[in-house]
Amino acid sequence: MKSKLLLGALLAGLIAPPSQAGSVTLPSGAPPVWKSECSSCHVAYPPQLLAKHGWQNVMNGLQKHFGSDASLAPADAKTILAFLERNAAPDGERFDAASGRITDTRWYGRKHHEIPSSAFRSPEVKSAANCQACHEGADKGRFSEYALTAVGRRFED
Ligand code: HEC
Ligand code: HEC
Numbered sequence: 001m002k003s004k005l006l007l008g009a010l011l012a013g014l015i016a017p018p019s020q021a022g023s024v025t026l027p028s029g030a031p032p033v034w035k036s037e038c039s040s041c042h043v044a045y046p047p048q049l050l051a052k053h054g055w056q057n058v059m060n061g062l063q064k065h066f067g068s069d070a071s072l073a074p075a076d077a078k079t080i081l082a083f084l085e086r087n088a089a090p091d092g093e094r095f096d097a098a099s100g101r102i103t104d105t106r107w108y109g110r111k112h113h114e115i116p117s118s119a120f121r122s123p124e125v126k127s128a129a130n131c132q133a134c135h136e137g138a139d140k141g142r143f144s145e146y147a148l149t150a151v152g153r154r155f156e157d
Pocket of ligand 1: 037038039040041042045058065066067068069070080100101102103104126127128129130
């Protein structure tokens, strides 16, 4: 019964696993401190795009965060890590990157395999991590191929 319900929900598109998701919904119950602290330099990356292990590495290294200092009060870091872990991608290589980079995961590579690496270095984009350069609504967790920015549309297949 339970599995039938799940199957029904999947067919109805009610549950969209990130594997197929253009729309990666941001989980409910996100602590305000996550949104305020983790979206000041880039979009708040949806927790389900990285496995636990990656998030732990990110949160344990905020002082040296990809060349920035993103350190937080310990209580805030704890709240954020708990939220990220609760909503992380399942373990396994698709969403695993010890670097803590979503852009290093196999999942990311598959979604963007037709985009030349030069596109990510172009002046309008600068970095593969700069989701919002190409995805309209990246700040709300929307990454559909039908909601690309003008820049993003240039790299569509
Ligand atoms: C002071 C600025 C700053 C803050 C605050 C910040 N970050 Fe970052 N973050 C960066 C920079 C810079 C990068 C590297 C971006 C690039 O490579 O283009 C980055 C990259 C990342 C990446 C890897 C992106 C990828 O896939 O390549 C993750 C994941 C990440 N940040 C998570 C977080 C989380 C979680 C928080 C909140 C606890 C946070 N960041 C707060 C500056 C910041
Ligand atoms: C250089 C532009 C660019 C950047 C930067 C970029 N993307 Fe994309 N992304 C695209 C394009 C173009 C497509 C559509 C690919 C296709 O048509 O084959 C896509 C597809 C996707 C899809 C699949 C959408 C669907 O409807 O199936 C997801 C999910 C996604 N990107 C997430 C991200 C995330 C998360 C980031 C940042 C960490 C990111 N993208 C950064 C250009 C970009």
